[in-house]
Amino acid sequence: MKRMYQIYKTCMKANIASAITYRVNFILNSLIMLIGNVLFPLVTVFIYNSNASFEGWTFKEALLIQSVFILSTACAGIFFNGIMWNTMSHVVEGTLEVVLIKPTSSLFLLLARSFEFESIGLLGGGVVMFVYALSGIDGMTIGSWFLFLLLFGAGLLVMFGVALIVAAISFKWVANSRLPEMFESIKSFGRYPGTIFPKAVVAVSSFLFPVSMIAYFPASTLIGRWEAYFFIAIIPCALFAAFGIWLYTYMLRSYKSAGG
C-alpha cells in the first residue's frame, strides 16, 4: 500500500512539473477552464432571464445541479479521465508494453499516470458556482450534506466506470478520438433536473446508465427533494464501476501488440 502511495505521489509530482513547464499556457488553460465552466450554464441563465424556467425549479436550484455536474467532471478530470487518452495513445503507438512490464498493477499505474493537474481550473469554476447556487438553497442539514457526499461519491463511481469502459473499448476500436463523445452525450442527461424527462428516460438514467447520480440526485438531496430510489441507484453505480474495472482488465489481458 505504501509503495502504491509512493508511485502515485511520484506520478502526481511529474504531472505538476510537466504542467508548469509551460507556465503561461498552464495558467491560461486553467483560467479558461474556470471561466468556461462558470459560463457553462449559460443556457440556464438565459432561459431564466427570458422569464421561462424548468417547471418547479428555481434558478439557483437548477444551477446547483449543473455546479455539482462540474464538480464531478473536475474530480474525474483530475484523477482518472486521463486514462482514456493515455490508453488510446499507448494502443495507437504500440507503447503499452512499457507499462505492462512494470512490476506493479498496470491499471493502477495507468491511473496514477492519468493524474491531470490542469483540471484544477475546472474544480475552481465548479466550486465558485456551487457556492453561489447554495446561497439560494434553504433548509440544509448535516444529514442532507452527508447524503449529498454519499451520492456524489456514487456519481464519481459512474464517471470512473465510464472512463474505464471508454478506455477498454479503445483497445478494439483503435484511434477513435471521438469515442468519449458518445458517453459525454449520454452524460448530458444528468446535467438537468430529472423531472423534465419522461419516466422511461429517468428509469434508464437511474438504473441502467446511472448518469442521474452524477449531479441530479446529489443536488436534490441538498435541496431536500430526495426520494428513496436515489439510494437504490447506488447499487447500479457500484456495478457500473465494477464492470468498468472488469472490462478494462479483460481488454488489457487480451491486448496484442504490433510493436512500438
Next chain:
Amino acid sequence: MFEKIKHRFRVMRAVAFVTYKEWSAYRTHSMVSIFVGPVYFLVQYYIWSAVYSGESSINGMSLSQMLSYFCATMLINYLTMDFADWNLQMLIRTGKFITFSLRPMNHMFYALSQKAGHRVLGLLFEFIPCFMIFFFIFHIDVLPANLLYAMLSIAMAFMMNFFIHYSIGMVAFWMVQSSSIRNFFSLCEGIFSGSLIPLVFFPKSLQLASFFLPFQYTTFLPAMVYTGSYTLADITLPIPQVLLLQLVAVIIAGIVCRVLYAVSLKHFTGVGA
C-alpha cells in the same frame, strides 16, 4: 487567368480526393455523429419542451422553430467543421511545416483543399444520416426554407470557419504551446456562434456586438438562413441582405487571414522535420 483558376481547381480536387481517401479509413470517426447528434438533440428536445410548457413563444421563437434551429446548427456544423488550427500548430511545433516551403503550393490553400475532402466525408457519414433521423424519426422540419440561399450561406460559413481557425492556428508561429489560445477561442466560439443557444436569448448589447464578431457567421446566421428568417438585436433583415452581410464578413476574415499568413511565414524558423 482562367487557366490559373482551372489549375487551382484541379489541385484542390486532387488534394481533397486524397484527403477523402485517407480519412475514409477512419469513417467510423464521422459515424459517431449518427449516435451523438440525435442523443444531444433528444436532450435539447426535453429541455426546450419543459421550458416552453405554457409558453407559445420565447424571444420571438416558437418551440418548433427552436427545434428546427438546433437541428440546422447540428447539420451545418457537420458541413463546416474545422480543425485547421490544431493541424497547423502541430505542423509548426513538430517542424513538419518546413516541408511545405518545398511544395509548389502554399499551405493555406492546401489546408483548405484538405478541409473540402474531409467535409465530403462529413456530408456522407454525418449530414445525410442525421438529416434522415431528424426528418423521418423525430419529424422535425429540417428542409431548408430556400435551398439556394441555404447552400450559399453554408458555403460562406465553411470559408469563414476555415479563415478563423487557420488564423488561430497561426498563433503557433509565435508560441510554442498555443493550446490555451485555441481553448480560449473555442470558448468564445461556443458562446457567440449560437450553437449553445440562439443569439436572440442574449442581452441586447451582446446581440449587437455579435454583428462585429466573426462567430455568428459560422453558425447562427447560416442556421437562420436555413430556417428562413433572420432577426438579431431587434433588427430583421431580408435573407439576400443577410447573405450580403455574411459575404462582407467572409471577405474581411479572408483578408486578415492572408495578411497574417504572409507575416507568419516571415517569422517561421524550422528546426528539422
